Amino acid sequence: MDHVLLCVLDFLILSFLCCGNSQVATESVLTVSPSWLNPGASVTLSCEVEYGSTGWRFYWYKVVPDLSQNDYKYDPLPGSINGTGENSFIIHGQKQTAGFACRAGRGNPEYLTDYSEPKFIWSADPHPAASLSVSPDREQHFTSESVTLNCGGNSTEWRVKEYGENSDGLISFSDEYEIISGRQLSDCSNSWEMTGSSCTIKSRWGHKAVFWCESGSGEFSNAVNISINDEDLLLVSPVHPVTEGASVTLSCRLRGENKLSDVIFYHNDKLIQNDGRGELKISAVSQSDEGFYKCEHSGEVSTQSWMGVKAPSGPGSSSSPVIGSVIGFIVLILLLLLLYYFIKSKCGDSQQPVGQDQALPLQ
Numbered sequence: 209m210d211h212v213l214l215c216v217l218d219f220l221i222l223s224f225l226c227c228g229n230s231q232v233a234t235e236s237v238l239t240v241s242p243s244w245l246n247p248g249a250s251v252t253l254s255c256e257v258e259y260g261s262t263g264w265r266f267y268w269y270k271v272v273p274d275l276s277q278n279d280y281k282y283d284p285l286p287g288s289i290n291g292t293g294e295n296s297f298i299i300h301g302q303k304q305t306a307g308f309a310c311r312a313g314r315g316n317p318e319y320l321t322d323y324s325e326p327k328f329i330w331s332a333d334p335h336p337a338a339s340l341s342v343s344p345d346r347e348q349h350f351t352s353e354s355v356t357l358n359c360g361g362n363s364t365e366w367r368v369k370e371y372g373e374n375s376d377g378l379i380s381f382s383d384e385y386e387i388i389s390g391r392q393l394s395d396c397s398n399s400w401e402m403t404g405s406s407c408t409i410k411s412r413w414g415h416k417a418v419f420w421c422e423s424g425s426g427e428f429s430n431a432v433n434i435s436i437n438d439e440d441l442l443l444v445s446p447v448h449p450v451t452e453g454a455s456v457t458l459s460c461r462l463r464g465e466n467k468l469s470d471v472i473f474y475h476n477d478k479l480i481q482n483d484g485r486g487e488l489k490i491s492a493v494s495q496s497d498e499g500f501y502k503c504e505h506s507g508e509v510s511t512q513s514w515m516g517v518k519a520p521s522g523p524g525s526s527s528s529p530v531i532g533s534v535i536g537f538i539v540l541i542l543l544l545l546l547l548y549y550f551i552k553s554k555c556g557d558s559q560q561p562v563g564q565d566q567a568l569p570l571q
Contacts, residue, residue: 238310238324244431245331247519251299255310257321264312265291271307271326273422275365278395280326281426282309305331305420305428326393328371330418330431332449332516337362338429340421347513348435348442350463351412355434357396357419359405365424368396368407372417414438433514441510443503449516450493458488460503460510472504474512493517 235258240251255266268288271280288297291313307328313320334340338361349355359366371393396407396419407419415436421429432447440463450456460471473481473488476499481488490497495517502512 236311236321236324238308238327240308240327240329243329245302245305245329251302251329253297253299253308253310253327255295255297255312255324257312261295261312264295264314265293265318266295266297267291267311267313267320268297269309269311269323271309272426273367273424273428274426275367275422275424278367280307280309282323302329303331303333304335305329305431307428328420328431330420332430332432333518334430335361335427337425338421338423338427340368340419340429340432342432342434342447345447346444347433347447348437348444348511349409350442350461351414351436351438352410353436355409355436357407357409357421357432357434359407359421359423359429361421361423361427361429363423363425363427366405367422368402368419369422370394370396370399370417370419372415409434409436411436435511435513437511439508439511441503441505441508443501443510443513445501445513445515449518450497451518451520452494453492453520456490456493456515458490458501458503458515459486460505462505468505470505474502474504476500 237256237258239254239256241254242249242251245251253268255261255268257264266288268285269282270285272283274281285297285299285308295312297310305328307326309323309326311321311323338359341358341360343356343358357368359368396402396409400410401408405421413436415434417434418431419434420431423429430448434447442461444459444461446456458473460468462468467486469486470484471486471488472479475497488501488503498515498517500512500514503510
């Protein structure tokens with residue numbers, strides 16, 4: 209009996225020495241902060257290895273949609289090809305929706321973990337080559353209503369991805385789903401109906417998710433929040449950010465009815481309108497109008513939705529600084545010309561020509 213125990217102990221020791229170069233830890237887990245991009249904010253990636261992250265080097269990747277394989281490709285991020293000793297990595301200047309992954313390695317020869325599941329940072333700003341629109345153009349929808357998401361841009365191939373909450377009876381789990389921290393990443397075609405570049409959602413159950421498009425050429429579109437409500441009251445608010453200076457109207461809908469009166473509106477849980485009207489109109493949106501909104505009717509309160517506000521963009525706003533510079537330059541030239549003629553006139557007055565009636569000095 210003692211001999212058998214010694215053999216088992218020897219086997220375990222040898223297994224640890226031969227395979228103890230950390231093959232036990234094979235899973236990397238990536239977290240991303242923040243989930244939604246803020247203008248000018250940096251993005252922090254953090255990578256953890258199962259059973260501990262001490263002694264590992266970390267490798268960081270940008271995931272690129274690969275529709276031909278229904279998967280992603282992994283491109284090393286600049287500055288991380290040789291790995292980093294720290295298990296965090298900061299990205300500056302990210303403006304568009306993007307996906308990331310990590311893996312870790314240690315030992316000689318180096319043993320590498322599997323790639324982590326991809327994690328995403330979302331932007332409400334459309335990519336020049338990929339954009340997502342929603343019809344009806346609002347964030348909240350009733351169950352059994354159809355919602356269509358359309359992908360557009362420089363591609364003929366598209367897929368719509370969603371990252372949403374699990375809901376009993378909503379989705380049949382299969383091997384195609386990637387379960388991530390109580391939420392799941394999936395294709396529109398797995399749960400809904402994908403036709404060409406459009407995804408149509410029609411659910412009998414409540415559901416909340418972030419949706420975005422991925423193109424065959426590897427781009428990500430802007431992302432949107434979509435909420436399918438099984439309650440009888442919802443807030444009608446824009447699904448895309450509103451431009452500063454533009455007007456916007458928020459309203460409340462009761463299932464089966466289009467317009468309501470005597471609606472109370474809240475902004476960040478603060479009462480802002482209670483005067484019997486059925487709509488909340490903002491004539492010129494400013495940054496202070498950004499935030500969460502909800503409505504109340506006959507004692508029932510809707511789910512709140514976020515209304516984003518973005519700075520003006522496009523030819524008009526971008527040309528304003530140029531126009532200002534040109535005007536300033538012209539004013540400067542005019543001032544210089546006036547100064548020149550003023551100095552010239554003064555100099556002319558001080559130099560009197562010799563006239564015929566003037567006496568010449570005696571020799």
